[in-house]
Amino acid sequence: MRILLTGASGQLGWELRRALLPLGEVHAPSHAALDLRDTVGLRAHIAALRPDTVVNAAAFTTVDRAESNAEEAMAVNATAVGAMAAACRELDALLVHYSTDYVFDGATGAPYDEQAEPAPANVYGHTKLAGDRALLDSGCRHLLLRISWLYSLRRRNFVRAVIAQARAGNALRVVGDQRSAPTPAWLIADITAHLVDRIRRGDRRASTGLLNLSCSGDCTWHEFALAIFSHLGRHPALMRNLGIASIPRIEPVTSGEYPTVAPRPLDTRLALGRLLAAGLHPASWRDALDLTLDALLPAETPAPAGGKRTQAAPPAGTP
Numbered sequence: 001m002r003i004l005l006t007g008a009s010g011q012l013g014w015e016l017r018r019a020l021l022p023l024g025e026v027h028a029p030s031h032a033a034l035d036l037r038d039t040v041g042l043r044a045h046i047a048a049l050r051p052d053t054v055v056n057a058a059a060f061t062t063v064d065r066a067e068s069n070a071e072e073a074m075a076v077n078a079t080a081v082g083a084m085a086a087a088c089r090e091l092d093a094l095l096v097h098y099s100t101d102y103v104f105d106g107a108t109g110a111p112y113d114e115q116a117e118p119a120p121a122n123v124y125g126h127t128k129l130a131g132d133r134a135l136l137d138s139g140c141r142h143l144l145l146r147i148s149w150l151y152s153l154r155r156r157n158f159v160r161a162v163i164a165q166a167r168a169g170n171a172l173r174v175v176g177d178q179r180s181a182p183t184p185a186w187l188i189a190d191i192t193a194h195l196v197d198r199i200r201r202g203d204r205r206a207s208t209g210l211l212n213l214s215c216s217g218d219c220t221w222h223e224f225a226l227a228i229f230s231h232l233g234r235h236p237a238l239m240r241n242l243g244i245a246s247i248p249r250i251e252p253v254t255s256g257e258y259p260t261v262a263p264r265p266l267d268t269r270l271a272l273g274r275l276l277a278a279g280l281h282p283a284s285w286r287d288a289l290d291l292t293l294d295a296l297l298p299a300e301t302p303a304p305a306g307g308k309r310t311q312a313a314p315p316a317g318t319p
């Protein structure tokens with residue numbers, strides 16, 4: 001299978017490059033080599049490469065900056081998606097694209113399923129919704145994965161931001177009235193690869209169309225910050241590795257006390273019934289967070305010269 005991956009330098013794109021590799025030849029041009037704002041070049045690139053699958057992880061993702069750069073955000077998040085979909089339809093290629101929980105205003109107080117009517121609260125959400133609609137209306141074979149609160153150990157995201165604050169010795173004021181499911185990029189990438197493989201093999205249970213995809217459970221940003229530092233507190237080696245001298249004070253604030261350029265929706269939990277019905281198991285956000293942070297742990301005790309690798313001794317009290 002030949003796969004075209006866009007946005008490979010991003011949080012999700014980086015993980016997709018790894019996860020898609022076992023499925024075939026992955027072509028991952030850089031932003032400079034394939035700028036999505038050039039729709040003519042984009043269509044020509046797809047027509048020349050003739051991929052079986054296009055995975056679009058590129059997007060204009062700076063939510064606050066989108067408020068004053070609506071034209072560019074619309075070009076990348078919507079117009080380019082329409083152009084990709086048209087090129088894929090001509091080749092009968094599958095287009096995998098990512099939507100966001102920010103297409104909702106977060107005011108209903110219940111998890112959003114795939115039938116819920118979007119109503120974005122900010123420009124970023126409007127441009128992403130326009131991209132979703134361009135894809136859904138295109139007639140091309142597609143998988144539209146709607147994801148929430150993405151993070152990874154790369155690039156700009158909440159986990160890296162709070163760790164940087166703690167490293168600087170700052171106390172944290174974190175919003176405690178916005179709620180959803182933080183989801184690591186590696187999990188989205190792995191499930192994407194499963195789904196693409198199932199679709200390729202014609203698996204009856206393979207979902208196409210719109211599918212919510214996030215971790216299970218939910219929390220506020222404040223609870224998420226507490227969980228991050230609770231994990232770090234249990235692993236002094238991790239703290240040392242990250243250069244954090246002590247756990248910071250973490251104070252909850254309301255969205256009103258923490259104004260942002262773009263308004264943020266309050267409750268964007270996604271209903272996962274369709275994902276479960278497809279036989280896929282979403283990890284709990286806490287388990288996924290612990291696994292993500294453990295990737296930062298120092299390597300195990302080095303092997304003695306000429307000998308076998310030894311396991312580090314379990315901590316006292318471990319069964």
Ligand SMILES: NC(=O)c1ccc[n+]([C@@H]2O[C@H](COP(=O)([O-])OP(=O)(O)OC[C@H]3O[C@@H](n4cnc5c(N)ncnc54)[C@H](OP(=O)(O)O)[C@@H]3O)[C@@H](O)[C@H]2O)c1
Pocket residue numbers: 006007008009010011012013030031032034035036037056057058059060061076098099100101102128147148149150151155156
């Ligand atoms: N972050 C979240 O919390 C979140 C939540 C829900 C959904 N999503 C969605 O998930 C997807 C992946 O997000 P992410 O956080 O992984 O994004 P990211 O880390 O911001 O990466 C975006 C990628 O898009 C590339 N890009 C931007 N403009 C481009 C253009 N004009 N032409 C070509 N490439 C361009 C960037 O290239 P550079 O190397 O130049 O930066 C980068 O590789 C997006 O569709 C996003 O809307 C994100």
